Amino acid sequence: MEDDDSRVDSYRLERARFYDRQLAGIDRPDVDYYRRLANDVDGSVLEIACGTGRVYLELLAAGVDVDGFDLSADALSVLRENAAERDLEPSVWTADATDFETDRRYDLAICPFNAVQNLPTIDDQLSALESVHDALAPGGRFVFDVFVPGFDVICETYGEWETKSTEYRGEAHEVRTRTRMADEVEQRFAVETELYDSSGSLVFAEDDRLSMLPKRQIELLARASPFSDWAVTGDFSDEPIEDGHSIQVWKLVV
Known part of the structure; x- marks a missing residue:
């Protein structure tokens, strides 16, 4: 533990x-x-x-x-x-x-x-x-x-993973992000973030829940x-x- x-x-x-x-x-x-x-x-x-x-x-x-x-x-x-x-x-x-x-x-x-x-x-x-x-x-x-x-942003981008290359601590990393509706009735959405180092190992993964x-x-x-x-x-x-x-x-x- x-x-x-x-x-x-x-x-x-x-x-x-x-x-x-x-x-x-x-x-x-x-x-x-x-x-x-x-x-x-x-x-x-x-x-x-x-x-x-x-x-x-x-x-x-x-x-x-x-x-x-x-x-x-x-x-x-x-x-x-x-x-x-x-x-x-x-x-x-x-x-x-x-x-x-x-x-x-x-x-x-x-x-x-x-x-x-x-x-x-x-x-x-x-x-x-x-x-x-x-x-x-x-x-x-x-x-x-x-x-x-913005409903246009929600319709066009929510639910899709976006992957970008970035430099962190002097090394190449890959960050993946996705925003998605987590609860349509309560108007709650999730922002998921994953960071991987140059070897493909996961540095961290977070799932933040926010309110519209x-x-x-x-x-x-x-x-x-x-x-x-x-x-x-x-x-x-x-x-x-x-x-x-x-x-x-x-x-x-x-």
């Missing part, structure tokens, strides 16, 4: 390292967007599901008073390694978004890059909103982004939450969301 548990932990840490390296190469406007929001507040900032620090470390490097937490201890290990390479001192801890408490009250809480979609049930989603609300100071805001479910969150469902969640007001814009533009936008950016106000 000890060997099996150790292998699972190794897979998860390896996955966190690979995920971090892959994200380093993406061009997504969310970092600049959240950095601007964070610089505009006078008080402290909390990042929920900060992962390996793609957004968090940029806020910290910009001088923002920012804390963060994530459910994955392995992701936070990678974040701390990245912080050490940049001579940054992070304030992060392991916690569950559905049930967390903080000693501080923040002026801004953020949850970037679809992380809210990892909450599987309505109860989990509402619990997370309540926990975030309790962590905010009066007038504080919770800002998060999720994608707009169309605009109307999030609005219903906001209405049922303790937040007093909310608004949604599209594609980090600060413009009202409309057909054609691929990203929902929600701002909930205490």
Whole structure:
């Protein structure tokens, strides 16, 4: 049993390292967007599901008073390694978004890059909103982004494996990914990822389950939450969301 548990932990840490390296190469406007929001507040900032620090470390490097937490201890290990390479001192801890408490009250809480979609049930989603609300100071805001479910993308790409060659740890690897509907009634989907080294040996395999969150469902969640007001814009533009936008950016106000 000890060997099996150790292998699972190794897979998860390896996955966190690979995920971090892959994200380093993406061009997504969310970092600049959240950095601007964070610089505009006078008080402290909390990042929920900060992962390996793609957004968090940029806020910290910009001088923002920012804390963060994530459910994955392995992701936070990678974040701390990245912080050490940049001579940054992070304030992060392991916690569950559905049930967390903080000693501080923040002026801004953020949850970037679809992380809210990892909450599987309505109860989990509402619990997370309540926990975030309790962590905010009066007038504080919770800002998060999720994608707009695109039926053309679902019809054309879901269910199909995609294989790409990539470099990892200085060696050639092959990564296979597939997104598929896991539960059509509950609108849950799975993202499967497999990484193989140059000899064809499996490095890790993960199956993440996420929730589709169309605009109307999030609005219903906001209405049922303790937040007093909310608004949604599209594609980090600060413009009202409309057909054609691929990203929902929600701002909930205490």
